[in-house]
Amino acid sequence: RSRVPKTYTDDVVCTDVFEDVQKWSIEQKLSSIDNYKGKFVEELTSDEFNLSYIQRTGFVNPVIIKNHRGLGLRMPSENFSLNDVRSCVGSQRVIDVMDVETQEPLTMTMKEWCTYYSDETAKSNRLLNVISLEFSHTKLENYVESPELVR
Known part of the structure; x- marks a missing residue:
């Protein structure tokens, strides 16, 4: 029996799905x-x-x-800020970022990420997540140590 394959295209607008995102x-x-x-x-x-x-x-x-x-x-202490992280790993450190809406992987420097994160307008227009931050061999490793159980 023949089946009609589904066609998935990027031209379908799905913005309504993201407008009513529940915050919790x-x-x-x-x-x-x-x-x-x-x-x-x-x-x-x-x-x-x-x-x-x-x-x-x-x-x-x-x-x-x-x-x-x-x-x-x-x-780090509760007062440790994003700018402190940037100072420890360096402004030019490249980090992996994910655009939450499109799931598109991006790269940014720590300086670009800090600028984005501190700009409320930018955050309301586009939601980005940092996937990971490798900080070994930087000053940040002096502030962070994994639990003894996993070492």
Whole structure:
């Protein structure tokens, strides 16, 4: 039996899909006991999150550890800003960025990203996400260390 193949084209306008994007708070979602407590996200203390826990559970669901003390990790203070990151990795560091609407991969320098991120008009016109930031062998590695469990 013959089938008619579907044709997917880029000329179809789908802007209505992105105009009504729901904005939500991760903290609000996670604190909703009815939806998440014990079903999807497990809240642990730093003492409970260890190799034995991972071996027992397989680490298949997200885990929240509200107090990071005892995990053996290091991270910058709450006052550490995007400009501090830029100073540590360099303004000309090239980063991978994703255009959320089109899913188009882009590259930007840290300077360009900081300019975009600090411009509210630019952020309202185009939503971009940083995919990753490689910071080994930069000054930023002095501020960040992964949890002892994964080292």
